[in-house]
Amino acid sequence: MDRKKILKKTTSVLGSVARWVFLISVGYIALYPIFVMISNSLMTMDDVLDQSVVYVPKTITFENFQTAFERLDFYNSLKSTLLIPILSGMIEVVTCAITAYGFARFNFREKNFLFGLVIATIAVPSTLLMIPQYTGFYNFDPLKIIAMFNKLTGQNLQINFLNTGFTMWLPSLFSVGLRSGVFIFIYRQFFKGLPKEFEEAAYVDGANPLTAFVKVIVPSSTVPIVTVTVFSLVWHWNEYYTTNMFLAESNRPLAVMLKIIAGDTKLANGVRMAGALIFIIPVLTVYLILQRKFIKSIDKVGIVG
Amino acid sequence: MKSNKKRRGIETMSRRAGRLFILPWEIGMVFFVIVPLFISVAYAFCEVNFKVGGIDYHFVFLDNFKYLLKEDPYYTDTLVSSLTSLLYTVPIIVAVSLILGIVLNQKFKGRIIMRAIFFLPVIIAAGVVLDILTTQINGQPPIIQLGSTSTTMSDGGGYLDATALLNGLRLPEAVTGMMSKYITMIFNLLWRSGIQIILFISGLQTIPDSLYEVSKIEGASKWEEFWMITFPMLRDVTLLVTVFTVLEEMVSTSNEVMSNAQSMISGQQRYDMPTAMIWFYFLCVLVMCGILLVPLFRSFKRKWD
Numbered sequence: 375m376d377r378k379k380i381l382k383k384t385t386s387v388l389g390s391v392a393r394w395v396f397l398i399s400v401g402y403i404a405l406y407p408i409f410v411m412i413s414n415s416l417m418t419m420d421d422v423l424d425q426s427v428v429y430v431p432k433t434i435t436f437e438n439f440q441t442a443f444e445r446l447d448f449y450n451s452l453k454s455t456l457l458i459p460i461l462s463g464m465i466e467v468v469t470c471a472i473t474a475y476g477f478a479r480f481n482f483r484e485k486n487f488l489f490g491l492v493i494a495t496i497a498v499p500s501t502l503l504m505i506p507q508y509t510g511f512y513n514f515d516p517l518k519i520i521a522m523f524n525k526l527t528g529q530n531l532q533i534n535f536l537n538t539g540f541t542m543w544l545p546s547l548f549s550v551g552l553r554s555g556v557f558i559f560i561y562r563q564f565f566k567g568l569p570k571e572f573e574e575a576a577y578v579d580g581a582n583p584l585t586a587f588v589k590v591i592v593p594s595s596t597v598p599i600v601t602v603t604v605f606s607l608v609w610h611w612n613e614y615y616t617t618n619m620f621l622a623e624s625n626r627p628l629a630v631m632l633k634i635i636a637g638d639t640k641l642a643n644g645v646r647m648a649g650a651l652i653f654i655i656p657v658l659t660v661y662l663i664l665q666r667k668f669i670k671s672i673d674k675v676g677i678v679g
Numbered sequence: 680m681k682s683n684k685k686r687r688g689i690e691t692m693s694r695r696a697g698r699l700f701i702l703p704w705e706i707g708m709v710f711f712v713i714v715p716l717f718i719s720v721a722y723a724f725c726e727v728n729f730k731v732g733g734i735d736y737h738f739v740f741l742d743n744f745k746y747l748l749k750e751d752p753y754y755t756d757t758l759v760s761s762l763t764s765l766l767y768t769v770p771i772i773v774a775v776s777l778i779l780g781i782v783l784n785q786k787f788k789g790r791i792i793m794r795a796i797f798f799l800p801v802i803i804a805a806g807v808v809l810d811i812l813t814t815q816i817n818g819q820p821p822i823i824q825l826g827s828t829s830t831t832m833s834d835g836g837g838y839l840d841a842t843a844l845l846n847g848l849r850l851p852e853a854v855t856g857m858m859s860k861y862i863t864m865i866f867n868l869l870w871r872s873g874i875q876i877i878l879f880i881s882g883l884q885t886i887p888d889s890l891y892e893v894s895k896i897e898g899a900s901k902w903e904e905f906w907m908i909t910f911p912m913l914r915d916v917t918l919l920v921t922v923f924t925v926l927e928e929m930v931s932t933s934n935e936v937m938s939n940a941q942s943m944i945s946g947q948q949r950y951d952m953p954t955a956m957i958w959f960y961f962l963c964v965l966v967m968c969g970i971l972l973v974p975l976f977r978s979f980k981r982k983w984d
Contacts, residue, residue: 401796403869407812473704480697495712499930501941502957505950506715516710548707583696614807629807636811650808
């Protein structure tokens with residue numbers, strides 16, 4: 375009996391030691407680039423070339439951060455980041471929920487086919503869509519109403535959405551923005567798991583589907599809302615290709631500015647690292663604030679294929 | 680009779696409400712995805728020239744594809760290497776994230792912190808920061824290497840120290856070369872499995888504890904438990920993760936076909952050839968997935984149902 379206990383204890387200790395060795399070694403890989411970024415961004419050029427300097431620089435300098443700050447045009451690009459990609463990310467959090475609710479709760483004939491299309495959109499690379507969308511935004515007239523109006527009246531009206539936030543807001547508003555397919559999927563899985571009695575009670579009280587959704591479903595869905603918000607914020611913050619394509623100099627978000635710095639071979643490596651740090655610090659802070667809730671919410675989303 | 684009528688009423692309402700909820704998505708889908716997608720297919724069969732005031736294109740049918748497959752010196756090589764790298768990166772990513780998901784799902788002190796660390800790659804790896812970390816500048820080796828096809832790691836491997844570590848073991852050079860290559864590969868793969876880990880954790884959460892209790896009473900070992908309970912219960916999630924990984928790897932810029940196409944668009948302002956490149960690549964991936972994945976999951980299903 376005693377021996378069995380000891381054996382059990384040793385295996386459990388050994389197990390947790392093995393787990394920690396494994397987690398720390400893999401966690402090191404995840405944290406490694408951050409260490410390097412921090413140490414490189416604080417180094418002077420001499421320290422970078424000095425072979426004896428490994429992580430801790432001999433003289434700590436903040437010059438790199440200053441240069442990176444100026445080159446990023448931090449305040450302006452932060453403003454356009456918040457106004458264009460981040461706002462469109464927040465719009466997506468709302469619109470994808472609405473679409474997903476339609477897929478999760480109601481029955482109509484073409485539902486499965488359409489949901490297949492939602493999944494298929496995950497596979498469409500934005501590279502393919504960019505040029506057609508570009509020309510579409512340059513002369514925005516999807517229903518050809520303006521063209522007809524021009525023909526009838528002989529005027530030359532044109533709506534040009536390029537270099538405005540509409541290039542990102544409009545697709546998000548119709549829940550076909552950046553990675554909406556993933557968000558619709560996450561929401562739908564959660565909504566399907568909610569008991570039907572929730573809304574039935576509301577229907578008895580005379581609510582219509584929309585009020586039932588707003589008053590009953592949304593308040594009990596903090597879990598997927600937090601998950602989608604975190605992902606949406608991170609992905610929109612990082613988005614580079616579409617913003618680079620659709621937005622001109624005056625509206626460039628941080629990601630595009632960082633990319634420009636990254637490609638500038640004349641800059642010292644420390645400046646690029648400092649720029650990268652400045653870039654990830656805001657999103658990292660938001661993540662650290664939300665992460666407790668987020669990690670907990672992962673536990674509950676229960677995404678099952 | 681009466682209740683039948685009432686039920687039909689509810690069904691109609693459900694149909695109408697469902698269609699109403701997804702209506703915005705349908706509109707967006709048509710104007711921002713399907714139409715641009717068709718235009719891009721058309722471009723693949725055309726010769727496209729950008730000029731002031733519009734786009735000039737004329738139909739050349741299969742000429743773009745013929746050029747790519749017969750005359751382009753790089754395309755077939757990059758296509759083959761991209762496809763083969765998909766063949767081995769996807770299973771490894773799925774396996775690595777499954778293992779990490781299981782470990783991180785266990786109850787132990789500090790798992791919240793560990794999960795937070797493992798989410799870091801999702802934040803960083805999604806964007807421009809990764810470009811900075813992976814590009815070589817001013818003769819310095821990049822901080823991390825992506826694209827497991829790269830063999831340059833053995834030259835500049837000082838960063839991970841895998842080579843140095845293995846050299847100490849006095850193994851034959853061929854063996855150390857191989858091993859350091861695989862260690863580096865794991866390093867790279869972790870960077871691409873953030874979301875997959877999250878999906879697996881949420882899948883693991885849905886397995887009822889009672890199943891494990893029963894197996895414990897029946898005297899099953901941990902190994903049997905994994906193969907008889909965990910893995911079968913995760914079948915749907917595994918399918919989801921696999922599909923998601925294929926899609927991510929397919930459109931990621933660490934993939935040579937995609938990065939070549941992208942640089943052709945932004946560098947040479949060409950659109951016809953890159954779309955043809957991407958579409959042909961897509962077709963190959965689809966065929967490959969169809970051949971490999973469908974029978975695999977069919978056989979899984981037969982075994983466990």
